[in-house]
Amino acid sequence: QSVLTQPPSVSAAPGQKVTISCSGSSSNINNYVSWYQQLPGTAPKLLIYDNNKRPSGIPDRFSGSKSGTSATLGITGLQTGDEADYYCGTWDNSLSAGVFGGGTKLTVL
Amino acid sequence: EVQLVESGGGLVQPGGSLKLSCAASGLTFSGSGVHWVRQASGKGLEWVGRIRSKTNSYATAYAASVKGRFTISRDDSKNTAYLQMNSLKTEDTAVYYCTDLPKGSSGLTSWGQGTLVTVSS
Numbered sequence: 001q002s003v004l005t006q007p008p009s010v011s012a013a014p015g016q017k018v019t020i021s022c023s024g025s026s027s028n029i030n031n032y033v034s035w036y037q038q039l040p041g042t043a044p045k046l047l048i049y050d051n052n053k054r055p056s057g058i059p060d061r062f063s064g065s066k067s068g069t070s071a072t073l074g075i076t077g078l079q080t081g082d083e084a085d086y087y088c089g090t091w092d093n094s095l096s097a098g099v100f101g102g103g104t105k106l107t108v109l
Numbered sequence: 110e111v112q113l114v115e116s117g118g119g120l121v122q123p124g125g126s127l128k129l130s131c132a133a134s135g136l137t138f139s140g141s142g143v144h145w146v147r148q149a150s151g152k153g154l155e156w157v158g159r160i161r162s163k164t165n166s167y168a169t170a171y172a173a174s175v176k177g178r179f180t181i182s183r184d185d186s187k188n189t190a191y192l193q194m195n196s197l198k199t200e201d202t203a204v205y206y207c208t209d210l211p212k213g214s215s216g217l218t219s220w221g222q223g224t225l226v227t228v229s230s
Contacts, residue, residue, distance in 0.1 A: 032215035043206055043223055049216025087154050097172050098144065098156035
């Protein structure tokens with residue numbers, strides 16, 4: 001059972017928009033949240049850090065936001081190449097440990 | 110950006126030990142924190158532990174599942190971090206990734222390709 005809760009799967013058609021939620025508590029989501037994309041058979045890749053900042057090279061189709069004890073990853077203009085597992089992550093002050101969500105599998109229909 | 114390469118994975122018996130290395134190239138390694146993350150086959154990411162930079166006193170932290178068994182260290186002169194794993198259990202079987210947390214960022218920025226650790230008799 002992950003400290004951060006994500007939906008197991010989401011799906012949408014090419015060109016559409018999708019959002020992935022990450023629900024936690026005040027001991028973790030109050031810290032900066034980051035998001036990672038893991039394509040099949042590859043290492044995770046940083047998509048979003050500090051809640052809503054994109055590293056260089058990450059297209060603006062990817063966005064991050066946070067409200068209360070939840071964070072959200074948004075992806076617009078979906079492409080088949082976006083099919084991957086997506087994870088949220090942050091630091092948990094109560095556990096004094098890093099934590100990840102259980103991951104969300106994105107299918108682009 | 111830092112490039113990271115893990116090594117040292119392999120097959121070990123339950124109760125055994127293994128030491129993973131994470132070699133970094135790039136000028137920012139010494140100022141970055143180093144985290145270890147693992148992923149069992151078909152499962153999600155699990156944070157294992159981290160070591161901060163010299164500026165932050167090389168402070169370490171560990172997941173409850175590995176605390177007391179795993180130790181993270183680093184040698185900035187060699188641009189290398191280590192994960193010493195003792196008293197290994199079958200549930201420690203996973204691909205282990207090292208990743209860096211650059212100064213001033215909250216995101217794990219660079220990731221290695223991962224090294225597979227299999228704990229089995």
